[in-house]
Every structure is written in structure tokens, then in C-alpha cells.
Amino acid sequence: MSGPPIRALALKDGRIAALGPDPEHLAPAPPVGADFLEFPGGCVLPGFWDCHVHIAWLGAMRAACWLFDARSISEIVQRVGRWATAHPDAPAVPCRTANLEPAALAEGRMPAPADLDAVERPVVISDVNKCLGNTAALAAAGIDPAACDPPGVLWFGEKSRLERILPPQRQGAFAERFEAGLHALAALGVTTAVEGYATPDEVAAIRRLDAEGRLPCRVIVQLAASTPEQVHAFEASGLEFAQPLGPLSQIGPAKIFYDQFAMHRTARMTRPYQGEPANTGAYFNGPEAFAQRLQAARDRGFPVAVHVTGDAGLAEAVDAMAREGCREGSFIIHGYFVPEGTAARMAGLGIGLAAQPAFLYHWADTLERFVGTDRVDRFYPFDHYLAAGVAVGASADAPIADPDPLLGLYAATTRRSASGRTWGPDHALAMDAALTLYGESAARLFPSSGLSARLAIGEPADFVVLDRDPRTFDPADLRSIGILATFVAGRPVHTA
């Protein structure tokens, strides 16, 4: 990717027929009946891919009080107040962020229950590994704030005690949540979203949305096949790998969990967690169950998308995938810590990686306490994976992280976390390489999709228009770039 930015296109039947820096310099000569688009001052790039996102959950969190980009306690308090004013009938204020971390907030401390008491309703802020309540929320849940450490915070495993005071999600609203999640992604320049995992019932809902023309982005749906019940439903569904569900949606790999989560200190690690000499993490599916899940997917002709987070987990999972023989288009989701030799092994086996650059931004400051500076400096060595020849696609796993691809690009190119600290700067990617993680390299994880994520003649007109060219921009200022428009199959699905 070089040369002047693309600012003009000719489209025919939802595909790119000609491209150029301006309408006078389109190449090749546009065909008769082509539609012409011009974005003076803009920069047209291939639409972003998000290789792993929980779309309906993101839609639900979009309706809650959104705190992902709040950088201070005072900003959090303001947003909670605004949300409460805009929702006078809501009995409580549900809030979502990526990771409440003192180092990431201007005040340098955790919010306390009393900080959130200006709103005279229960307020609950949930993130990836904990939740925090204000005084009213803790009282409603019967929790003594002083019994929590820090005050008002409940950690994973306990957090449902507080979250259960929030009104339950409306039943039967999956389609609306899914649609809302996709619109949030389209507004961020995403043109292809890979649903983390869906049940056959949810697939039926997605198929209806596509038939009704209600999908703003392309969707590749991974089928849940991680528990015995899920495998049973998966086998009984009759769904086939790469089967189209409609013009914009199709079935992707089977999703299987292996180990657990870094932010819960349950990723399967070679060395124990700091201060917990007996803890090297935990499995969702131990080696035997995992082999059975791989076999079930293989017997149905599906590649697999495997959730693995720790270094020991990654080596073990890749061994098992080699033994069981996974179909082309199989990949690892996460793979934060990579042991020596494993990336080369993955490349040799054709196993790709769906990675979350924004996790470095949101988590590094906290992870240092869990696994130490050395391991955080080597958290997500994208350069190492790419040098080994692994196809790497980017995602945010939203609403685990902020879904904004520009934040992921910032993290991949600067390796800076929310506190402003830089981690393992030798692993920083150049902007061109980082952009491929959100495009061409991402599409390589899905070789059966028929999509290339390239801005090229004859390819689907899936593109994003930015107000500046990120390739000529200081990565530190990336997040000030604006999204002017998002197009999918030649159709505007978002305009600023």
C-alpha cells in the first residue's frame, strides 16, 4: 500500500470497477452504467475486518452506559449522570468498560462507591474481570462495601452477586441486539464481522436479518461447539461449513474453548502467576475433551477456531490440532503468550491467529501484577507471529475491549497501554503491517469465504473512508482520525 490515497471509485453490481486519486484518473476505464463516488480530502481503505466479536452482546452494551473511552473518574461520573438523565425510567444504571485500572485513570485510583452516588439509583460498572457498585447497588445486593477489596469491587466468580440486581435482558431480542451491535461496528469502519459463537437458533435469527436486508456488515458466524450440549446442537443443526445464510452472511469455523482467561489468572501458563506459585491456570476443555471436540468438528467438515490464551495452552492446543488433523481455515483465537517455536509450527500447519491488539492497551498495566513485566513485554508479539508466517487477523473481542479498530491500530503500532506506558517496543508493527491485520491478513483466516479484503478491481466494494491517511500519520494521534463513511457491497452502511 503506497502512493496517493484513493479518493474516487466506480462501482458496478456492488463491486469495484475502477479506482483513482480523483475522478479524472480512474483506472481502468469505468464500464457503462457504473456508479461514481468521490471523497475529496478523504482516504479510501479496504473496510476493516473484526475477526472475533460478540455482536449481540456488543449491541446490548451499546445500550448501556458506555465507559470504554472514559479516562478519568470525573468523566465516568459525568457519563453515568448523563445516561441516568436520558433514561429516567431505568431502575438502575448498567455500565460497561474494558478494564477499571487505577493506572489508566487520571486520578490514579479506583473509583469508590461514593464517587457514583450522585445518581440516586443503583449504578453497576462491569468489565472483563470485575464489577463495581455504588452505595445503592451494594445495598440492593446486600453487600458490605468494606468487605470488598478494593471497596465496592467484586471479582470474577463473585460479580454476579452484584450484577443480578440489574434488570434482565429482554427475551427474544437477540435479533435487535445483533443488529445494533453490527451498526456500532459499521460506524467504526468494520465491513466484515466474525461472530464469536452462535447457537443454531441464533443462526436462524441471523439468517432472517440477512433475508430482510438488516445486516449492515458481512457476517461470518462461528458455531458454538465447545460443550457436549453445544456439540450435540451443532451436529443436529445440519449446518455446513461455508454455507451462505444470505447475501451477506455465511457459516464459519466451529468455536472451541481450550484454556481460560489471562485477566482471571486462568490462562494455562508454563510459569505460575506472580505470588501464586501453585497457579498455572485452568482448562475449559482438558486435553481429552479437547481432542473429542476437534474430532466432532472434523467429522462434520468444519475447521476450528480455538480459544487459547496461555503459552502452555497454546503449545498443547497446537499439538492436539496437529494430531487430530484440522481442516484448512483453522486458527487460534487469542494466543497472547507464544512459546519458542510454536509460531513456526502454526505456520507450518496452516494455523492462523485471531488477535486482539487493544487488549495490550486495556490490560498491560494490570497484567504486569499478574505475570510480571517480562511476560507483558512479550504479550502479543505480532512481529514474531508475522515473521514466522502465521496469518494474523485483528479483532477486539468486543465488548471485552473497545471495538474501535483505530484503537487496535494504535496499540499494535505504539505498544502503549492506557496508562501511557510502552511495553516491549521492539514488537511494535509498522502501520502498513498493522493495517493488513484488519484486512488482507484477516481474510486469510477465512479462505473459504470468497473475500480478500483488497481494494481491487472486481472485488466487493467493501471499504471505509477516513478523513486522513493513517499511513502518513503519527500513530500516537491515530485515534483523532474520523470515519467519514463505510460501504458494504457498494452500499453506504454508515455516513458521518
Ligand SMILES: [Zn+2]
Ligand atoms: Zn470472545
